[in-house]
Amino acid sequence: MKILLTGAAGFIGFHTAQVLLARGDEVIGFDNFSPYYDPTLKEARAKILAKEKKFTMIRGDILDRPALAKAMKGVDRVVHLAALAGVRYSFEHPEEYIDINIKGFFHVLDEVRVQKIAGLIYASSSSVYGGNDKLPASEEDRVDNQLSLYGQNKKDNETMAHTYHHLYGIPVTGHRFFTVYGPYGRPDMALFMFTDAILKGRPIQVFGEGKMQRDFTYIDDIVAGLVASIDKNYPEEIFNLGCGRKEELMDFIAMIEECCGTKGKKEFLPMQPGDVRASLADISKAKKMLGFEPKTPIRLGVPKFVTWYREYYNI
Numbered sequence: 001m002k003i004l005l006t007g008a009a010g011f012i013g014f015h016t017a018q019v020l021l022a023r024g025d026e027v028i029g030f031d032n033f034s035p036y037y038d039p040t041l042k043e044a045r046a047k048i049l050a051k052e053k054k055f056t057m058i059r060g061d062i063l064d065r066p067a068l069a070k071a072m073k074g075v076d077r078v079v080h081l082a083a084l085a086g087v088r089y090s091f092e093h094p095e096e097y098i099d100i101n102i103k104g105f106f107h108v109l110d111e112v113r114v115q116k117i118a119g120l121i122y123a124s125s126s127s128v129y130g131g132n133d134k135l136p137a138s139e140e141d142r143v144d145n146q147l148s149l150y151g152q153n154k155k156d157n158e159t160m161a162h163t164y165h166h167l168y169g170i171p172v173t174g175h176r177f178f179t180v181y182g183p184y185g186r187p188d189m190a191l192f193m194f195t196d197a198i199l200k201g202r203p204i205q206v207f208g209e210g211k212m213q214r215d216f217t218y219i220d221d222i223v224a225g226l227v228a229s230i231d232k233n234y235p236e237e238i239f240n241l242g243c244g245r246k247e248e249l250m251d252f253i254a255m256i257e258e259c260c261g262t263k264g265k266k267e268f269l270p271m272q273p274g275d276v277r278a279s280l281a282d283i284s285k286a287k288k289m290l291g292f293e294p295k296t297p298i299r300l301g302v303p304k305f306v307t308w309y310r311e312y313y314n315i
């Protein structure tokens, strides 16, 4: 297949591109190398992808509709991962979130309609579950209690995709990712920040006084789910993609400390606005319809991240 992959220089996009290329697909990456976090990491990912014959990177913005339209010509699928992806950053930059995550999403969706692309596979987030107390979170639960503009953006993306499917019959599949981690991971996420601070002897900030639980999902498992979805190309679905395990934050930190070979100083802080106390995915639907089987619990995934981190930053 020929696949347009937005956000290809990003964490999940980079890994997705590698798997698609390895199986022989042609991938057109589309990314604006946004400065939301250190773009040198994005450049490093892009450099690795550039070695592949069937990969092209277009440096473009999804807000630039003509550029997006040009990149989409003749593709079999659009995989849309480009977004502003941080929860906390959305408090300080609400307008950028509306521009990129809502208007940008609309551009992708509407261009898929205009060019009659055979399928749109896109990223949603576990943030759509927001303040719901019920665990594990299921795709059948009501999701109308988002706690951040980011969560609201993702919920709106799902609604927009649903409406476009209803009106124009476009195949659309959304994926609610649960706390994704792994090599080349995002510097604004907990595993990266904790590892970095522990290895450099800085204190780590532990929110929610450490009493939080997360469904941490290893990148390779996420990509396996996404690729299955590209192939299935269901008419209209939403899938939870998580590991399906609820880990205590303090156990997660202990594992990082073990991998780093040293204990971190901890600064316990209250919950942040927009944070949820616990997340856990019900993955039965993805198991049944995508053959999704997460293989990497944190005891296997965290060491892979720390090994990558030490090598990459030479620490």
Ligand SMILES: NC(=O)c1ccc[n+]([C@@H]2O[C@H](COP(=O)([O-])OP(=O)(O)OC[C@H]3O[C@@H](n4cnc5c(N)ncnc54)[C@H](O)[C@@H]3O)[C@@H](O)[C@H]2O)c1
Residues within 6 Å of the ligand: 006, 007, 008, 009, 010, 011, 012, 013, 030, 031, 032, 033, 034, 035, 042, 060, 061, 062, 063, 080, 081, 082, 083, 084, 085, 100, 104, 123, 124, 125, 126, 176, 177, 178, 179, 180, 181, 186
């Ligand atoms: N990593 C997670 O835990 C997680 C969890 C839930 C949902 N998601 C979603 O998955 C997707 C990928 O996330 P990620 O972790 O790889 O984030 P990322 O920030 O590493 O990747 C997103 C990429 O999109 C690009 N981008 C941003 N604005 C753009 C624009 N206007 N035009 C073109 N490109 C633009 C960025 O430069 C970046 O490379 C996002 O939609 C995110 O919201 C991620």
